[in-house]
Amino acid sequence: EAEVAQSPRYKITEKSQAVAFWCDPISGHATLYWYRQILGQGPELLVQFQDESVVDDSQLPKDRFSAERLKGVDSTLKIQPAELGDSAMYLCASSLAGLQRYEQFFGPGTRLTVL
Amino acid sequence: AQSVTQLGSHVSVSEGALVLLRCNYSSSVPPYLFWYVQYPNQGLQLLLKYTTGATLVKGINGFEAEFKKSETSFHLTKPSAHMSDAAEYFCAVTLVTGGGNKLTFGTGTQLKVEL
Numbered sequence: 001e002a003e004v005a006q007s008p009r010y011k012i013t014e015k016s017q018a019v020a021f022w023c024d025p026i027s028g029h030a031t032l033y034w035y036r037q038i039l040g041q042g043p044e045l046l047v048q049f050q051d052e053s054v055v056d057d058s059q060l061p062k063d064r065f066s067a068e069r070l071k072g073v074d075s076t077l078k079i080q081p082a083e084l085g086d087s088a089m090y091l092c093a094s095s096l097a098g099l100q101r102y103e104q105f106f107g108p109g110t111r112l113t114v115l
Numbered sequence: 116a117q118s119v120t121q122l123g124s125h126v127s128v129s130e131g132a133l134v135l136l137r138c139n140y141s142s143s144v145p146p147y148l149f150w151y152v153q154y155p156n157q158g159l160q161l162l163l164k165y166t167t168g169a170t171l172v173k174g175i176n177g178f179e180a181e182f183k184k185s186e187t188s189f190h191l192t193k194p195s196a197h198m199s200d201a202a203e204y205f206c207a208v209t210l211v212t213g214g215g216n217k218l219t220f221g222t223g224t225q226l227k228v229e230l
Contacts (some may be wrong), residue, residue: 004158033217042119042205042220043159056217091158095216102147102166102209102216106158 004107018080025094037089117142121221134193138206149207
């Protein structure tokens with residue numbers, strides 16, 4: 001069964017360092033999402049791509065976060081510099097385009113700890 | 116704008132007992148509604164979804180939910196709890212408008228199943 005792949009699964013870094021997370025969506029899924037889940041809360045959307053274009057990045061802290069999906073397939077989310085408050089689970093999801101885009105499939109996530 | 120309220124951050128049931136997890140939503144237009152389950156340090160798995168049509172929807176692992184427009188609710192139930200149901204459950208809503216369709220999640224309910 002096709003799955004969303006994410007790496008690394010766990011990342012520990014010190015504040016002010018740069019970190020990057022990678023996501024490979026299910027083959028054929030045009031829409032890709034990055035969510036942040038703080039411990040004890042539900043996930044919140046950071047950025048949504050349709051192919052290589054950003055559809056929604058209204059909740060992305062653009063002073064330190066960046067995301068790209070250059071060829072419309074896999075994606076990278078970067079934080080520079082990392083802050084203590086960035087400690088969270090970062091989830092990637094993907095969906096088909098069109099009317100089926102509402103059903104999102106999630107990867108296993110990357111748990112980030114900032115010391 | 117849409118929002119989701121999950122009543123009860125922690126629910127405890129005995130094995131074999133009824134599971135009832137509550138979810139109320141707020142939406143200006145008819146929403147699509149979802150329940151996801153999350154096991155420790157893993158991503159989210161879709162349990163079931165409501166889009167249109169029949170208001171009682173059945174999902175995986177014996178779970179079901181009923182969309183009640185008059186009560187703006189989408190409660191999750193399972194007739195008989197199993198130890199393997201212990202996990203965190205998230206209710207989510209999306210509005211399928213334009214190109215964006217972000218999921219708005221509730222804060223989650225941790226389900227504990229006791230012998």
